[in-house]
Amino acid sequence: MSEERWKKIEDRLALEDVLNAYCAAIDSLSDMDGLLACFTEDAVLDLGGINLPRFDGHAGIRYFFTQVFEDMTHHAHFISNFTVARMDGDTATCTAYVMGMGVARDGQSVLVYVKYFLDYVRTPSGWKLSRFAESGLMPLPESLTGIHGRD
Amino acid sequence: MSEERWKKIEDRLALEDVLNAYCAAIDSLSDMDGLLACFTEDAVLDLGGINLPRFDGHAGIRYFFTQVFEDMTHHAHFISNFTVARMDGDTATCTAYVMGMGVARDGQSVLVYVKYFLDYVRTPSGWKLSRFAESGLMPLPESLTGIHGRD
Amino acid sequence: MSEERWKKIEDRLALEDVLNAYCAAIDSLSDMDGLLACFTEDAVLDLGGINLPRFDGHAGIRYFFTQVFEDMTHHAHFISNFTVARMDGDTATCTAYVMGMGVARDGQSVLVYVKYFLDYVRTPSGWKLSRFAESGLMPLPESLTGIHGRD
Numbered sequence: 483m484s485e486e487r488w489k490k491i492e493d494r495l496a497l498e499d500v501l502n503a504y505c506a507a508i509d510s511l512s513d514m515d516g517l518l519a520c521f522t523e524d525a526v527l528d529l530g531g532i533n534l535p536r537f538d539g540h541a542g543i544r545y546f547f548t549q550v551f552e553d554m555t556h557h558a559h560f561i562s563n564f565t566v567a568r569m570d571g572d573t574a575t576c577t578a579y580v581m582g583m584g585v586a587r588d589g590q591s592v593l594v595y596v597k598y599f600l601d602y603v604r605t606p607s608g609w610k611l612s613r614f615a616e617s618g619l620m621p622l623p624e625s626l627t628g629i630h631g632r633d
Numbered sequence: 634m635s636e637e638r639w640k641k642i643e644d645r646l647a648l649e650d651v652l653n654a655y656c657a658a659i660d661s662l663s664d665m666d667g668l669l670a671c672f673t674e675d676a677v678l679d680l681g682g683i684n685l686p687r688f689d690g691h692a693g694i695r696y697f698f699t700q701v702f703e704d705m706t707h708h709a710h711f712i713s714n715f716t717v718a719r720m721d722g723d724t725a726t727c728t729a730y731v732m733g734m735g736v737a738r739d740g741q742s743v744l745v746y747v748k749y750f751l752d753y754v755r756t757p758s759g760w761k762l763s764r765f766a767e768s769g770l771m772p773l774p775e776s777l778t779g780i781h782g783r784d
Numbered sequence: 785m786s787e788e789r790w791k792k793i794e795d796r797l798a799l800e801d802v803l804n805a806y807c808a809a810i811d812s813l814s815d816m817d818g819l820l821a822c823f824t825e826d827a828v829l830d831l832g833g834i835n836l837p838r839f840d841g842h843a844g845i846r847y848f849f850t851q852v853f854e855d856m857t858h859h860a861h862f863i864s865n866f867t868v869a870r871m872d873g874d875t876a877t878c879t880a881y882v883m884g885m886g887v888a889r890d891g892q893s894v895l896v897y898v899k900y901f902l903d904y905v906r907t908p909s910g911w912k913l914s915r916f917a918e919s920g921l922m923p924l925p926e927s928l929t930g931i932h933g934r935d
Contacts, residue, residue, distance in 0.1 A: 487639060487643075488789060491642060491643070491646065491793060492789075492793070494646065495793065495796065499867065502865045502866075502867045503867075505865055505881075506865070506867070506879075509921065556921065556922050556923060557921075558881065558897050558921035558922055559865075560711075560862075560864045560865065560881050560883060560897075561864050561865050561881075562711045562712050562713050562864050563653045563656055563657070563710075563711065563712050564653075565650065565653045565654075565657070577657075579656075579709065579711050579712075581711060581732075581883075583897065583922060585922065585923065595709050595711075595734065619660065619707065619708075619709035620707050620709055620734060620736065621707060621736065638790060638794075642793060642794070642797065645797065711862075713862045713863050713864050714804045714807055714808070714861075714862065714863050715804075716801065716804045716805075716808070728808075730807075730860065730862050730863075732862060732883075746860050746862075746885065770811065770858065770859075770860035771858050771860055771885060771887065772858060772887065
């Protein structure tokens, strides 16, 4: 019972840490290893909710962010309202609000206010994202598909 | 003594959860039950600090947000700097910073940077807000009263 | 062992509390005592990463913020992505994302998206900042040095 109480708190903080690590990696515009370490091998990055493609597994995620890292000069993703929506021992679903922004080499800039929907699984090396989806909280700017929508 | 340590951490996270649930509800523009569940029956929503009226109890809060839900097409409230200012067993006072934004059906948009002042009480069904007040951190836009100030 | 688990969680929350207290103090534009209480006596506030000077100790920090408090009519610093990068018993290093904004008496306004790099030490009166540095996540506006860059 005490162990359960520990787990509830430690897991919650660990789940939030993974999301912060994801942001630090994508905002570094270079740390692909750190980025992939946040995801299970077969994780799905589904950007359909913001009118962008779906990417499957480390290979797909690497493909998308290789392009992003090349295209952008600045990237920043501010997390808030982190919430554990469901926790079931070794799987969890969380949501978060995100203010995401960036500047592209071609001069375009982008600013989005979105909600993340995050499925996690507990692995021997800690919690990892198994599914990552998002949808707009505010209207999405056209520059989002202008910058990231080449596929 | 150990129980006290547990309570301090669990309560803090639970208090933050209530605020996140409040935001999720008002940003859904539909979940009135989820919204009211964040407040005690006799809670006060005092928007005087941002030049809007004060609403009393579930009836008052329902009245205000019925209008808000009708008026808005988008709503997003990003919480940060959540702080437990006072914790006293079964009551607590917290503060938080909020970036709140929305788009109204009439085309107006609004963006505010405010501070929330939150009084909570512990109830049989968990912590609930008993008083909710806010004040501007940055100058408030005229569209705030343009959109919400009909009363 | 159990004590270690407690410490890990309690320290993490306490470290975040110090940063929130720092923001509350600088955003109050008046609470110099609350601000200095966040720092060790010999703390370094190094703003070189955003093209501003470095300030040493309580005297230096007081000097800088005396000017800031005089110059500004509004100030707001929204913290997110708080991360404990290193924790070593009585010292710790954390990072956080910050959206900082303000309005100056001379009419200029400023908005920055930066990352804080925070060194802490545990003292008899709790965790305090021993080194505070920051760098831009997004391009910095010229008004930043226009408002704060007099030195």
